[in-house]
Amino acid sequence: MINKTLERSVIVLSWAAASILVMSVAILLGFLFAKGLGTLSLKLLFGSTPPLAAITLRQQVFDGLFPAVAGTFLLVICSTITAIPIGIAGGIFMAEYAGIRQKAFFSLLFDILAGIPSIIIGLAGLSLTIFLHRLFPGRLGPSLMISALSLALLVLPYLIRSTQNALESVDPLIRLTAPALGASRIQNVVKVLLPNSMADIIGGIILAVGRCAEDTAVIMLTGAVAVAGVPHDPLSQYEALPFYIYYISSQYGSPDELASGYGAAILLLALCTCLLIFAFVIQKRLVTLLLYR
Amino acid sequence: MAEIFGKTPVPGSGEMGKRTLLEHLFTIAALVSAVLTGAVFVFLAVFAIPLIKNGLFFQLLFSNWLPQQHLYGIYPMLAASTMLASLSLALSFPVSLFTSFFITAVAPRQLRMVLLYIVRFMTGIPTVVYSFAALFLLVPLMRAILGRGSGMSILTAVPVLSLLIAPTMIIFFVNSFQRIPSSTILAADSLGATPVQKVLYVIVPQAWPGILNGLLLGLGRAIGDTMVSLMLAGNSPTVPQSLADSARTLTAHIGLVLAFDFDSMEFKSVFVSGLVLYVSTAIIMSIFRITSTISTGRRK
Structure with missing residues (x-):
């Protein structure tokens, strides 16, 4: 028996739910932009330091976001460089070499790793730091390196999963052609399957970059600090955009500092959104390039 | 598991040998990731085991947070x-x-x-x-x-x-x-x-x-x-x-x-x-x- 009232209420509730969702996001972000758009300028990044001198590291920036941006940039580079080889190789194993039982076992582990709260990864990083500090007193402490390694662990399951999915979704026709012509398994993987799924793999990498850039919980336990300048040494503490936003939210001393917090939030939001769009475009663009070349 | 370390590269062809090494690396990468997942747990567990043994674990789990009275429960x-x-x-x-x-x-x-x-x-x-x-x-x-x-x-x-x-x-x-x-x-x-x-x-x-x-x-x-x-x-x-x-x-x-x-x-x-x-x-x-x-x- 078809229930007309039920169907009507589903329609009404669906419209209501979608509007509530969109409006909440619009209000939060609208508030952020209303407060922060005015602060967006080169001065937000470089303060009173000449931009060129700051970028070439000839002068330190004391009243701008440049050190935090540079810290986030270095952090993302270090952690993705660590995670990419392991993640992609692990993904290839999962898609092409793992037996059914191995696959089930590893899948569960990687799901758990993906599901662990990032603060736990931070706690592991912190404990590692304390441990290393005891082994080598005075030489190792919370640092860029520890944060980068922890973040690499955080994004590892995403890289494995996106590589695995990309390889598994290669058209069976393409998958079977090279082996039929006598190619070995590894030749098929390296010369056919990887090039064919490159778009999705790169998309996964870009999403992992975004995850590294936005994460706050890991870095606040492993070495991000409020004032450190541009990091010169992987074993030094550093500034980062997300941590700056968190720090300002509780410790701002003047309206100017608070305004730079809004500016930093918009900057981080813009960065993550760009990465997200970039990932989508690359996945679509490369797919079309491969199909219509 | 024996496959990872046991098998030697195919003799005769350097090319094939290198390739199998690469294939081993795929397996090792997956293993490393799995071991790291376990390592995080072991890290937490090793620290918690003495607490469980002396009964402190459950005391911490079910008591209140009153540092003045030396209660550190969560x-x-x-x-x-x-x-x-x-x-x-x-x-x-x-x-x-x-x-x-x-x-x-x-x-x-x-x-x-x-x-x-x-x-x-x-x-x-x-x-x-x-x-x-x-x-x-x-x-x-x-x-x-x-x-x-x-x-x-x-x-x-x-x-x-x-x-x-x-x-x-x-x-x-x-x-x-x-x-x-x-x-x-x-x-x-x-x-x-x-x-x-x-x-x-x-x-x-x-x-x-x-x-x-x-x-x-x-x-x-x-x-x-x-x-x-x-x-x-x-x-x-x-x-x-x-x-x-x-x-x-x-x-x-x-x-x-x-x-x-x-x-x-x-x-x-x-x-x-x-x-x-x-x-x-x-x-x-x-x-x-x-x-x-x-x-x-x-x-x-």
Whole structure:
């Protein structure tokens, strides 16, 4: 028996739910932009330091976001460089070499790793730091390196999963052609399957970059600090955009500092959104390039 | 396992030898990732074992946080985490489910894509940005409404956390709706079903494992989120008596970094919090894996 009232209420509730969702996001972000758009300028990044001198590291920036941006940039580079080889190789194993039982076992582990709260990864990083500090007193402490390694662990399951999915979704026709012509398994993987799924793999990498850039919980336990300048040494503490936003939210001393917090939030939001769009475009663009070349 | 180290490269051809080495590296990479997952657990467990042996573990788990009386229990945080996560899920689940109905069937065709793009965009919004905006918009508002306290409370954190976990659930729901075999959908179409009827009587009854899994992922994110509760819930280490009370979750308790000394009671309480979070996540993800296996098995 078809229930007309039920169907009507589903329609009404669906419209209501979608509007509530969109409006909440619009209000939060609208508030952020209303407060922060005015602060967006080169001065937000470089303060009173000449931009060129700051970028070439000839002068330190004391009243701008440049050190935090540079810290986030270095952090993302270090952690993705660590995670990419392991993640992609692990993904290839999962898609092409793992037996059914191995696959089930590893899948569960990687799901758990993906599901662990990032603060736990931070706690592991912190404990590692304390441990290393005891082994080598005075030489190792919370640092860029520890944060980068922890973040690499955080994004590892995403890289494995996106590589695995990309390889598994290669058209069976393409998958079977090279082996039929006598190619070995590894030749098929390296010369056919990887090039064919490159778009999705790169998309996964870009999403992992975004995850590294936005994460706050890991870095606040492993070495991000409020004032450190541009990091010169992987074993030094550093500034980062997300941590700056968190720090300002509780410790701002003047309206100017608070305004730079809004500016930093918009900057981080813009960065993550760009990465997200970039990932989508690359996945679509490369797919079309491969199909219509 | 013997395959990894036991087999020597194929003799005679240097090229083939190199290739097999590469193949071994794939396996090693997967093993390394798996070992690291285990290592995080072992790290937490090794620290917790002495606590379990001398009975301190359960004492920490179920007593209050009163450092003046030498009580370092995490029961208040456990209660706060449970409350915050379940309330957020209770608010976010219906909104997400109906939004995914909207995207799958109810909305006009062009609007569906627009909304899907908005939801994808939402997945990319950094948690700390959400919390920052809410801290200066929602907290003063709550302070005015409640008329007491700082405005940081469970009630302040719940809507933000709901907003944070919604896109995860929506994308999962929409994907699981779209995986329903097209033959079933076409059969419903040919019987003259309206879009809403298709959702209610065809899609939802078949897609329940997907709905359950989306719910589990949402729960995992809600329990595991740090920044929202740290910045908006107030962090007071007492068992919340009402929704308007300030509360400290397990994640926030870790995030506050109370000590750097392994032997201090503060650090032990942080480790117990970590272990509780790890174990609950592992349980959630195991159920997730079982349901996804069931649902893919059924489809074959």
